[in-house]
Amino acid sequence: MGSLFRSEEMTLCQLFLQSEAAYACVSELGELGLVQFRDLNPDVNAFQRKFVNEVRRCDEMERKLRYLEKEIKKDGIPMLDTGESPEAPQPREMIDLEATFEKLENELREVNQNAEALKRNFLELTELKHILRKTQVFFDEAAPAIGVPNKSRNRYQQMADSHREEEQVNLLGEEGIRAGGAGAQGQNLKLGFVAGVILRERLPAFERMLWRACRGNVFLRQAMIESPLEDPSNGDKVYKSVFIIFFQGDQLKTRVKKICEGFRATLYPCPEAPTDRREMAMGVMTRIEDLNTVLGQTQDHRHRVLVAAAKNLKNWFVKVRKIKAIYHTLNLFNLDVTQKCLIAECWVPLLDMETIQIALRRGTERSGSSVPPILNRMETFEDPPTYNRTNKFTNAFQALINAYGVASYREMNPAPYTIITFPFLFAVMFGDLGHGAIMALFGLWMVLKEKPLAAKKTDNEIWNIFFGGRYIIFLMGVFSMYTGFVYNDIFSKSLNVFGSSWSINYNTSTVMTNKALQLNPGSNDYSGTPYPIGVDPVWQVSDNKIIFLNAYKMKISIIFGVIHMLFGVFVGLFNHRYFKNKMAIYCEFIPQVIFLVFLFFYMTLLMFIKWTKYSADNENKNLSAGCAPSILITFINMVLFKPPQKGLCNPYMFGGQAGLQKFLVVIALLCVPWMLLAKPLMIMRSRKQAAHQPIAPYSNENGDADGGLNQHNNVQADGTQQAGGAAAGGGGGGHGHENEEMSEIFIHQGIHTIEYVLGSVSHTASYLRLWALSLAHAQLAEVLWNMVLKNGLQQGGWIGGIALWIIFAVWAVLTVGILVLMEGLSAFLHTLRLHWVEFQSKFYAGLGYAFQPFSFEMILESSSNSSED
Structure with missing residues (x-):
């Protein structure tokens, strides 16, 4: 936890590794994740480095694994993920892995090619089956038109007209037959034909092209294939139609075939004789059954191969990525003149030097080397990276700080203070016991279900943000419950836990007939003992509730703001003392504190004096509530050296206030x-x-x-x-x-x-957002209650019960959606601004760069996220 307040002390080290032991030592350091290596070959091309061939081999293995993964996902086979991270394999094991992946890829590609060829044959046979069925109908219907004398032409025309309506005969068919029949002049009309299949969406354009290119001298019949067919190349379902085209002459035949080729229509041989067609159909059905059997066996073999690969795929990915990361890191090293030793430079945390030495010795023992590694500290004037140790609780708060800027080396870290101030300032704006409970329960659920929720790796960015900030959400909800209890506000209603300190001394008729009644604090209406904690519940039914709470919340916003800024200035003192910058203490810190205290902290003291000194039941008229001076007017007059207007009441709160205020302003200006x-x-x-x-x-x-x-x-x-x-x-x-x-x-x-100087004024005013958002949240909750849920509570009977159930559902949805989510997000962003601008600007430079150690855990996490995207 010490490094949470100030980043870890880092040192630059030089590492000497024997070539045989370098791989194992780097592997151990990757498991440890505490060393950030520097590139000692910045001018060397990536393709000219020593271990570029090993990196390429890893890339090739990773490509093969991605191919296997794609095929496994295509078949919907679950991949075994034990959550364990196997150690990086030894270099000699790379050959075995490469051979395994090569064998699997070749086997799978061969199976896929065979399956695709079988599916293509199956598709062709299926299309031929449909052609034989449909053309049999066509020939039966059109038999009189083929080889009939001219005197029967009118009979064929009638048949063609009737079937045109049923089978969508193209007009070009009628014209073509009429033209052919007219040219026969009483001779037998012998027509040629081609049959095939075409995609259904291309059929209209196909018909138009035939009509225009053949000038109406062809006759087209078509029928849809009802069941979809599978495309063997990509597995998509496609809808096709069978067609048969009648024509006369070789010239038209050539033209028709070219048009079919242009529209990617598949032509199949179709015998003219019915007996030949029946024999062919029987042969086709037999071959389809055989193909079905072979396809089933092929798919079973493919499934077995993929199931066996799915059991080890995750571990294979981890191993390959670790090997690749090790060789990438080794490419950052330099070779000595003897080519037997690798030299590296790295940033390491000073406290972890011994742990790193143990890891290096362990790697040397694993490699069987007898030469121990050497780790020497180096002197440098370069700024080290910033490393703040975090856990799952502090990590989210540190991420908020790093989003603004990474702390400079050994600079005071705002994260530990943000753990308390962030949810508290949020709660000041979001103070509602009910809404805070909803948020706290949601955060608590994510905290308690942390492991199973983390295991469900999802690429939903919104959910990942919520889950990453689960502890922030939980604390914001808990603090909001506390401030809601202080405001005595739960879903825009109050809790009367201790009993009100106010009593109504009017009779019932007076109360019922007069909407505007006043309770006098100086009379028997007030007991003199304030409500034990928070706001008295009687203010919930008061017409001047907003006026009272406005003044209260505005003052506490200024008080919290000044204290927060003063705390930021004092945190800067720790920076000056640590870096022994006495000049900054005398020339910056001291005048900054004096300026802030003498002006703005004095204003907050006036608020406390006003609260404690003036009261409605005070016998001294000058100390009554009506004579309490305005803090804002007093502060403006103080800065402008303007004497207050004297009236019946004393404009000063204490003796010598005028002289003290002049002294404070003069010193602040100096x-x-x-x-x-x-x-x-x-x-x-x-x-x-x-x-x-x-x-x-x-x-x-x-x-x-x-x-x-x-x-x-x-x-x-x-x-x-x-x-x-x-x-x-x-x-x-x-x-x-x-x-x-x-x-x-x-x-x-x-x-x-x-x-x-200007920021002290603007930043103090900026904290008024605490008052504004708190007031807006409370009023929005009250409007939602009065306009939605109150209507359901006013109806009686069983109809009222049903209406209340429906209205409550609407109210609950609006409450969660608007008041918890939208208002919560708004308050979160305003709180973030108060910390980044108003608080951190007093001491935080944020000009450092983050410590990015060589860590297998981080590499695997980023790789899995990129692969999911």
Whole structure:
């Protein structure tokens, strides 16, 4: 938990590994997940690195596994996932894996090719079967038209006209037969024909093309195949139609076949004699039955192969990805001149050095090497990565902070404070005992069902966001229940737990006939003892409830805001002290605190004085509720040095207030040039002193030369961070100015000063969103109750019961959808803004980069997410 407040101390190390032991050592480090390697070959092309062939082999294995996975998913076979992560195989095991995957892929492709060929034959035989059936009908109907004398032409025309209506005979058929019959001049008319199948959606265009290309000299008959046919290439269901085309002459035959080819129609041989057609049909049926048997056996063999592969597919993916990740990492290393040793540089957490040494020794033992690895710490001026250890509870809060910016090295981390302040400020806006309970129960359900829900890996982004923030949702719900109890608000109603401190001294007739009655706090209407906790329930039925709660919630919003900002400024003090930046303490922290306390914290103190000093039952007229001065007017007059208007009441809350306020404003205004000029002037002074610093004489005794250097660095430390402050791990969160020009320093300091001074005003006003959203949430809940559920409660009898059941369902849906989800999201975003802008801007730079260790767990998780997408 220590690193949650400030990032882990990191160190840059140099790692020497024997070539034979490098693979096993990197494998152990990948399981550990605590080392971030640096690329020592940034200028080397990826295809020119030492282990590029091994990476390509892994890519090829992964391609084969993806092919197997696609085939397994196509058949709907469940893949076994034990949740365990097997260790990375040894390099010699790659050959066995490659051979296994090669065998499976070849076997599966051969089975698929055979199945596709069988299905294609089956499709052709099925189409031929339908052609033989349909053409038999065509020939039976059109027999008089083929080879009949001219005197029978009128009879054929009548038959063709009748069948045109039933079988959708194209007009081109009638014209073609009429033309052919007219040209026969009493001779026998002998027509040729072709038969085939075509996709049903292409048939209309096919008919039009035949009509235009053959000029009406062909006769087309077609009939639909009722059952869909399976496309052997992709397995889709397609609908086709059988057609037969009659024509005369070889020229038309050639033209018809070309049109059929253009429309991808399949032509089949169809005998003219009925006996030949029957024999062919019987042969086709026999072959279809044989093909069905062979297809079934082929599918059974394919299924067995895929079931056997599905049992090991997840583990194979893990093994291949681990091997690939190891060789990718080895490509970041350098080879020494002897080609027998690999050299790496890596960032490691200082506290985990011993754990990493043990993992390296374990990897060396596994590889059988006798040369131990060497891990040396290096000196560097480079900024190390930021590493905050998190668990499943703190991870979501850390993610909120990192979304704004990763903390600079060793900078104060806002996450531990956000764990409390985030749900609390959310609850101030979302204060409702009922709505908070719904949110808390939802979060608690996700927490209790954490393991089974995590096992159901889904690509639903909204659900993943909810599940990732389950602890945040649970805490927001619990805190909202607390603030709802303080507001005494549950679904826009109040709880009378302790009994109201107000009593009604009017009789029943007076109460029933007068809607506007007032209860006087100074009389016997009020007991004098406030409600034990929260708001008295009598305010729920009061007409001036909004006026009372407005003033109350607005004041507590300002109080929480000022305290939150002050806390952020004090957190910045810990940064200055850790980086030994005394100049920032004297030139930034102290004037910032004075400015904020003397103006805005003083305003919050006036609120407490007003609450405790003025009351309705006070005998002193100047301390009665009517004489309580306005805090806002008092603050404005204070800043403008404007004396308050004197009336019957004393405008001041205590003696000497006028002089104290003038003193506070003057000191606060003096803090502005203090913040603006003090730091640049001190930097100028330290630079002049450094320029005139005498060179220390060289001496070998007691390290005098080093002492002179340290003396020079101490001078620099007054205005800047020491250059060697990050010798074992970078410069961190200190903001040095060694290489900046003075003009830039003045400009930057002016920007920061203006930002802080104006930000103190705007940020304080920004916290009023706590009051605004709380008021809006309460009013929306009340409107929903009065306009929806109240109507169901006013009806009686069994009709009223049914109506109440329906109306309650509507009210519940609107409550969850609008008040919990939409209002909850709105309050969440406003709370996020208060932390990112108002709170973190006081101390948080967020200019670091995240620690990204070589971790098999992270690699496998990202790979599984990308494959699901």
